[in-house]
Amino acid sequence: MSQQTNGAGPLVEVESLKKYFPIHKGVLGREVGRVHAVDDVTFSVREGETLGLVGESGCGKSTLGRTIVRLLEPTDGIVRFEGQDISKLGARKLRPLRREMQMVFQDPYASLNPRKRVGSIIGSPLKIHGVKAEERKKRVQELLATVGLSPEHYNRFPHEFSGGQRQRIGVARALALNPKLIVADEPVSALDVSIQSQMLNLLDDLQRELQLTYIFIAHDLGVVRHVSNRIAVMYLGKLVELSPAEELYQRPIMPYTEALLSAVPIPDPDLSEQRERIVLQGDVPSPISPPSGCRFHPRCRYMTDICREVEPPLTDYGRGHLAACHHPLNVDKETLAQVEVSRRHTPETADERVSPQEPGKETAKPIPGSR
């Protein structure tokens, strides 16, 4: 994928972002609990890069994506878009920014209005932002061609298209206003594998042509590998690993990432039989009362006492690879020793080019000799 990302500044910066959903019960509607959907997440996305956001259902990845584009109000924390804090802007001030940030949704059957023609579906963002009718039609036909559909499809209804074609319509709609950032929420998981690869190639081409920045949400590490420059792994509202893409596949640090990798099926009967499958038992625990310490500990095969009690901080292991784990995998002794030292004495040593994250910020407790 594109290498032009080097040197470009961050387009999106997320700092300690939190999104809680209150649970109300009873006649008085008292708040009895909170769903910790996104819990203190910090990262940034550089201009022109693709950040893959991976995790199981219920880990908060969609909520995070929606909070970044302000489809949801953040509970706390900061979202900066091109340096401007947008987390507290009102609706009117947000409107010009909406042009810059668009979404592609998961389900191509549910995200297109069945009563509207393709022309008006793709044209509606243009209409909202005041583009005249004739110009609109021309632009929509251009967009249809861009995503590999025919301009004659202008007057058709969504039901006349297959799943893959509908998803292309969704992409065309997202592109209508020349956005800088596209948040794609599981854009291929409802499609057949053969159509999936068409979509992934299309998204790749569009990024190169239009200099787009993507946040690509998926539950399948196989799919994100193909499009991402960097990958962030989420578990129960927390960012647990953030790494350049290939690095993550070669040397996963967090046991959860290791398990996710091993769950991706390999279309080769011999290899598939040989490799060790780490089948994660059970489901993701409830985000209403997440487990203590490391949130992954009840399902982790390396779990020890410390995991139950202390939440591991997101730590920099070099090469832009961050992870939050007491028992990091694939880390050599020297790096580990360095990390231990830096965790105790200089919490500001993180590679600032990679992320504004300060290791040790969350718990700030030094954990000597955890392995």
Next chain:
Amino acid sequence: MAERLVEVKDLKVQFATEDGIVKAVDGVSFELDRGRVLGIVGESGSGKSVTSMTLLGLTRDKNTRFEGEVLYKGRNVLEMNESELQEVRGNEMSMIFQDPMTSLNPVYTVGAQICEAIQVHERADKRVARRRAVDLLKQVGIPNAESRVDNYPHEFSGGMRQRAMIAMALACNPDVLIADEPTTALDVTIQAQIIELIDRLKDEFNSAVILITHDLGVVAEIADEIIVMYAGRVVERAATRQLFYDPQMPYTWGLLGSIPRLDREKQERLHSIEGTPPSLIRMPVGCKFRPRCPFAFDKCMEEPDLVNRVEEPKHLDRCWLSVPEKRKLREATIQGEVAAA
């Protein structure tokens, strides 16, 4: 030799619609023996679900026409009357549907839905049925089955609902379990659990499985034999290892090439099968895959038969290319180096 449970002979299923006759299944044949797993692979609209639903008589309608035979233990399912079918459905052959979110009834508890099958087929009383339901939920790995049995579907997660669906399908010890895209709606981690579960239960219940999917990666591990379907017909059929290591049909190469692979170097571009499957009303002339095939030549205007062309006698395919030619073109295609036509 293992007992032959299902034999499908030249099955054709056609639906009369306003737009014309849809040839959903057009000449499909296969056999299934006890203890075996058959994978049926193809894109949406290739006829794989219609084939499996026809095995249970679920496609019967005044606008449907059938040809050929579907034999279950020697009896033709297509000729059974409704009450004979009732005996077979759930009891001898049962089905796990794709979407666990919509295939459970939201207003009954999970336990009640499992008990229903047991009470209908075995005329068991309520208490016995309930005890079996709890046992089944335990077998499919639901924690606290005793209390979970009284939960409603919305209290279950996606993976648990699919497990409950499997429990329901197994309630009457069926001989044949048909799983129609059982993992498509699920996360990869849960997918791995469910596939493992189906494989284990197949041995415990001594049954046979038909596993339908669009993803060859899913069947690699557990299928014994695979048929690849396209436009209502079988385009390749072989033992699993044979299909993965010596695929003969360019369509199969396309399916293999479009899976993003973690066990290989990252490719610059994924191979993709350009275009979409043909309309089942107006099918292309000759080989049905010709319009999307990068290697089509003049002979493809005539449709090839499903016959054996390689050394392995049970490996059948429908492609005119010569075997050495195919072996030459194949690797490049799967690796994504050949741009599609």
